[in-house]
Amino acid sequence: MELVLEFDDAGSPRPVPVGGGAHAHVDAAPVDDLGAGDDEAPSAEPVAVEAPSRRSRRERGAHRSADGPVEVDVVVIGAGQAGLSSAHHLRTSGYTAVGERGWERAERTFVVLDDSPAPGGAWQHRWPGLTMADAHGVHELPGMPFRVVDPAEPAARAVPHYFAQYEDAFDLHVQRPVKVARVSDVDGWLVVESHSVERPDEGVVWRARGLVNASGTWSKPFWPVYPGQAAFRGRQLHTHDYRTPQELADGHVIVVGGGTSAVQLLLALAEVTTTTWVTRRPPQWRDEEFRPEVGRAAVALVEERTRAGLPPQSIVSVTGLPLTPAYRAGIEAGVLAARPMFSRLTATGAEWDEVPVANGWAEGPASVEAATVLWCTGFRAALDHLAPLRLRGTGGGIVMDGTSVVADPRIQLVGYGPSASTIGANRAGREAARNLQALTTP
Numbered sequence: 001m002e003l004v005l006e007f008d009d010a011g012s013p014r015p016v017p018v019g020g021g022a023h024a025h026v027d028a029a030p031v032d033d034l035g036a037g038d039d040e041a042p043s044a045e046p047v048a049v050e051a052p053s054r055r056s057r058r059e060r061g062a063h064r065s066a067d068g069p070v071e072v073d074v075v076v077i078g079a080g081q082a083g084l085s086s087a088h089h090l091r092t093s094g095y096t097a098v099g100e101r102g103w104e105r106a107e108r109t110f111v112v113l114d115d116s117p118a119p120g121g122a123w124q125h126r127w128p129g130l131t132m133a134d135a136h137g138v139h140e141l142p143g144m145p146f147r148v149v150d151p152a153e154p155a156a157r158a159v160p161h162y163f164a165q166y167e168d169a170f171d172l173h174v175q176r177p178v179k180v181a182r183v184s185d186v187d188g189w190l191v192v193e194s195h196s197v198e199r200p201d202e203g204v205v206w207r208a209r210g211l212v213n214a215s216g217t218w219s220k221p222f223w224p225v226y227p228g229q230a231a232f233r234g235r236q237l238h239t240h241d242y243r244t245p246q247e248l249a250d251g252h253v254i255v256v257g258g259g260t261s262a263v264q265l266l267l268a269l270a271e272v273t274t275t276t277w278v279t280r281r282p283p284q285w286r287d288e289e290f291r292p293e294v295g296r297a298a299v300a301l302v303e304e305r306t307r308a309g310l311p312p313q314s315i316v317s318v319t320g321l322p323l324t325p326a327y328r329a330g331i332e333a334g335v336l337a338a339r340p341m342f343s344r345l346t347a348t349g350a351e352w353d354e355v356p357v358a359n360g361w362a363e364g365p366a367s368v369e370a371a372t373v374l375w376c377t378g379f380r381a382a383l384d385h386l387a388p389l390r391l392r393g394t395g396g397g398i399v400m401d402g403t404s405v406v407a408d409p410r411i412q413l414v415g416y417g418p419s420a421s422t423i424g425a426n427r428a429g430r431e432a433a434r435n436l437q438a439l440t441t442p
């Protein structure tokens with residue numbers, strides 16, 4: 001039997017048989033067995049809803065009047081895993097999405113603003129060679145299973161396909177592309193400055209009681225500074241801008257960074273050219289099964305930092321790199337053999353002052369010529385739009401208690417620090433929705 005999701009008056013989804021008048025379609029499967037990951041387009045295109053002009057919710061009812069902010073209970077910034085999970089939990093707690101029929105008269109409302117061109121969060125921007133098999137476990141969103149049909153499918157296609165179905169099935173009315181420029185506190189309201197979907201030069205201001213910030217990290221690639229960087233005449237690019245190994249096949253590539261991206265791109269590049277791998281610490285290989293308690297311990301360590309208001313650390317930097325068969329083969333082939341960071345870049349490559357070096361590192365010559373330096377040096381939380389709120393403390397990070405900003409619990413950060421994984425983002429979405437429900441219920 002084919003089922004689709006329908007929503008009751010409280011905004012809660014329930015599966016009903018096709019023909020029951022529902023408006024959100026999912027594949028021909030019961031709600032707990034919904035597939036994703038095939039090549040077809042989503043069964044119904046997600047609707048890009050235009051922001052409802054600069055009027056308050058009340059004014060948009062019978063008494064439209066002068067321009068002003070649109071009043072809403074919660075603004076969610078970002079529609080990746082963290083934003084969608086939050087929106088889902090708001091939805092199932094009785095909040096109505098802006099754009100849904102009758103939202104102007106709803107008791108409690110939320111809006112999701114996302115500046116990406118299409119559903120998928122950062123996944124739509126990942127390089128094409130990153131397959132679902134390469135991804136380290138993409139957890140499903142709450143309420144809809146994610147079935148990986150073909151592990152060889154690019155993650156940049158499979159995950160956005162699933163997210164599109166999800167937004168549609170749960171009627172989340174994500175508004176995109178809409179960039180939030182800044183959030184400030186005016187007279188006790190959170191004022192969120194964005195723009196119209198269809199007329200990007202027309203500003204739209206939202207006035208909210210609560211904010212879920214789920215803006216991820218993809219727009220903040222981190223470039224460390226090393227001597228000689230400006231002198232290097234070759235190509236320099238970040239993981240953020242990498243597409244295919246063929247684009248870098250014209251010469252030797254120096255890959256910088258000790259995380260998963262560096263390892264995966266080294267293996268891809270080894271098919272077409274030669275490489276040198278440099279890291280700050282010898283690679284931390286983990287030759288044991290990834291048990292849940294290992295994950296929990298890693299999350300706890302990252303959480304300790306955010307509680308103390310320190311900048312968050314990536315979870316992989318705590319867990320180490322899993323020794324998969326592919327990585328093991330790369331080590332045996334000599335591709336995954338790291339050298340310490342070079343002392344400087346030169347016009348044509350890199351130089352090391354000290355060779356040979358201590359245990360744990362691969363040996364190599366005192367200088368290497370290269371056509372490309374590929375910086376796989378990670379990302380930072382994309383929080384520039386929150387700067388007017390002055391949330392950062394002296395530790396360089398934001399003091400957090402779970403998903404709540406301690407200095408201002410109206411602001412929930414999800415996909416930040418310990419929740420910067422697909423599974424963590426899911427949980428954080430639920431916690432943030434609960435916290436805001438408690439705060440925004442009169």
Ligand SMILES: Cc1cc2nc3c(=O)[nH]c(=O)nc-3n(C[C@H](O)[C@H](O)[C@H](O)COP(=O)(O)OP(=O)(O)OC[C@H]3O[C@@H](n4cnc5c(N)ncnc54)[C@H](O)[C@@H]3O)c2cc1C
Binds near residue numbers: 115122415420
């Ligand atoms: C290369 C790479 C591979 C990864 N692989 C895995 C993996 O296999 N498994 C795993 O669990 N995790 C993985 N991660 C971590 C992953 O990023 C998170 O798990 C998760 O996908 C992040 O979700 P998110 O919702 O926090 O952010 P995102 O998916 O980045 O979504 C944030 C959204 O917010 C939007 N946005 C940003 N700023 C604004 C603004 N000012 N206004 C409006 N919208 C805005 C963005 O356009 C984007 O759509 C990987 C990360 C990287 C970099």
